Amino acid sequence: MSDESENIPAKSRRRVTAQAVAERAGVSRSAVSRAFTQGAYLDQKKKAQILQVAAELGYRPNVFAASLQAESSNIVAVLTGNMKSHFDAELVEELLGRLTAAGKWPLVVSGEKVANAPSIEGLWGFPVDAMILRGGSMDKFVVEACAKLHIPLIISGVTVTSETADSVACRNADGTYALTRLLLERGRRRFAWIDGPTGVVTQESYRRERRKGVIRALEQAGLELVASCDSDYTYEGGLAAAETILRDHDVDALMCANDAMATGALSFVRKTLQLRVPEDLSVTGFDDVSMAGWPCFDLTTVRNPRTEIVDHIMRLLHERLADPSKPGEVVLVSADLVPRGTH
Amino acid sequence: MSDESENIPAKSRRRVTAQAVAERAGVSRSAVSRAFTQGAYLDQKKKAQILQVAAELGYRPNVFAASLQAESSNIVAVLTGNMKSHFDAELVEELLGRLTAAGKWPLVVSGEKVANAPSIEGLWGFPVDAMILRGGSMDKFVVEACAKLHIPLIISGVTVTSETADSVACRNADGTYALTRLLLERGRRRFAWIDGPTGVVTQESYRRERRKGVIRALEQAGLELVASCDSDYTYEGGLAAAETILRDHDVDALMCANDAMATGALSFVRKTLQLRVPEDLSVTGFDDVSMAGWPCFDLTTVRNPRTEIVDHIMRLLHERLADPSKPGEVVLVSADLVPRGTH
DNA sequence: CGCTTATGTGAACACGTGTGCAGAAAGTGC
């Protein structure tokens, strides 16, 4: 019937194979393979001819077939989480660029709640060299699954103590502690804290840490928070949270758990309330995304050292690939104060 | 020598194979394969036992091996370009989420000048179902290579007429034309245009289009540009360009080729020059990134309909996978005016 | 029991590649 008319194009759509090149060039399939293998014995003239025929036909050795016998697939799975925060987006972007430059192929799993979605279930079918997680998409069972399947795992944003997984994060508590001290020196006394969302188990640890640094510094000064509010790490969320807090409370320092919320809060304070920052009120963030340095914000914040973190991820990746049995490592990078114009 | 101590761990690091499960469960390898294949003849009891042993050992069928005989690998290559512009970043992020949700696995190639880098050379080795390009990373030879290798290709941001490639872009010229008309109605007469970088061949087409819409509207009003300046689509670049232009020229409408530069220009105009926008001067952008709607910017701009574009990309992907011989399609989506507070 | 049908199973093949191995061809020294 229409078998022929359907099958022939289907056939021709298939990838060009080494066999086809061999037949066209009048050599054995092995020779074709050797033409693409560095340092294999093959007559120079023959090699040149094979490469030309290959170019004509558009042949490339199929990586999947080759990786069946290879030790490494050079593919790295990257779980990004939702990337609502610009910091996450910037970090992932930098990471992907670095992986590409290092000859690794990032297979990205993205979207909401990716860790317990069916998508991750399918991911285990890939012979990936390693998995890299951004904190938001972490879940305990991923760590266990990776351990069982002997897949090197690197987590950033959250620290995990495990024999088989490495993690990188900044010293969140130290960062907010230093920031709070700065505001105290500036004479601030009535502090409010806009926090991240509660209930996201995987972000709970650094959420708690950032808050802890504030509380500790205040305690040492004999103070406590005047107000606190949970939001969602977004600009809009920060704006709404600032409204909620400032409607009912008289505060002179509005600290936010990340920069996105801080810019939202800043907008509300300046545009809607027509208050002067920092004269009437301090507003601070966390992460030091590129936006925070723009003149229109000029936000006082704490640097979450993106490039340094990516450096560590790449280092851990290489080290663990070189020695898979190496014990799990927890890297803590410092979170330095970035005093600008809003404190 | 140390062969044993090195090889044994290496062996044990290898993926668990169907053979191993079969031996452990006392069945044939075929049975294991059938246990993971929907609708294959296999005794229910046996299947349950196999699945349990597989779970214990942490076995998953290797996708690479399976895809050797399969028609489709479900892997889609995504070339992102440099993502300097927030619009690109937001679009890519949405695209990745959609691909994941659709059961496709995005293999991301990222970074500067990715199209002619050695990285893309290695990409041809993967049996990808399709390639998706963001305009910035486009280059003519990619289109030709994809055509030759029968790889479906979808390009966004730039329109390409090709038998084998689809493309999606917005009506750039219409967008800037409408925007310019709005400013003319507002009474503006002395226009300046901050353009994208010259020399990036692959972005030349939409660069030209956006400019053309402005020129055309001005011509119809018997006007021409008072000043023009090339920049780089970034916040910092827009800020610097605004300084260059406003130092030497008296303008009442400062139009920018994208939102990032517009926010930079806005900062310079408001913070540094202490001018009132829009009373003293109009500032406009293009793309309508999420930032543009924030109260602190409230930028008048043109919507580059991100979600609609991603919808089209996904549609084109499915259609072309269903019928690879379908002729190339060029989709133009409208770029609607978003009048806010800076005009 | 004999025949037919339904169900379950292992051997064998195909997918496309890199490489070990043995042997062929070619070059070198006498």
Added chain:
DNA sequence: GCACTTTCTGCACACGTGTTCACATAAGCG
């Protein structure tokens, strides 16, 4: 011409899977 080394090449195997095919077992029916 002969022994020996060097360069080259094709065969065959391995990688891990899905699926066809022939066969075995069991069940249903007269």
